[in-house]
Amino acid sequence: MLIFSLERILNLKGVTDPSGYLRKRGYGKKKAIAIAFGKNRMISLDEMEQFCQDFGCTPNDLLSWTPSEPKDDYPTNPLQPLRRTEEVLPVIELMKNISNKGIAELERYIQERKGDRPKE
Numbered sequence: 001m002l003i004f005s006l007e008r009i010l011n012l013k014g015v016t017d018p019s020g021y022l023r024k025r026g027y028g029k030k031k032a033i034a035i036a037f038g039k040n041r042m043i044s045l046d047e048m049e050q051f052c053q054d055f056g057c058t059p060n061d062l063l064s065w066t067p068s069e070p071k072d073d074y075p076t077n078p079l080q081p082l083r084r085t086e087e088v089l090p091v092i093e094l095m096k097n098i099s100n101k102g103i104a105e106l107e108r109y110i111q112e113r114k115g116d117r118p119k120e
Helices: 007-013 018-024 029-036 045-055 091-095 100-114
Strands: 002-004 063-065
Touching: 007 018, 007 045, 018 029
Parallel strands: none
Antiparallel strands: 002 063
8 A cells, every 4th residue: 555644754854743834834724634644545746746845855755655465565566665664753852862962963964964054
């Protein structure tokens, strides 16, 4: 089964209120909740494109796949790269026990990856 899911990318990007994030982008409450919690089965390509632009990702980052039948679970199945077995924690959770020095190092690393100059 192929599923559209924002949960993984929202966690990676540190979005702590998924439905609020979507409501700020013009989605109604019901649809925002459905999308945020993986209950929405349909999404337009325009919406997919906008999410990709918002998060700097590709559609593959927003899709996950679980074999519908055991016979579909073979190593060369072209959908295998979309399997999501690892849990992705929100960035904030990952940073809870990092020292201030570690956070400063992480900030410099992120700025370098983005192409920004680090603060002196």
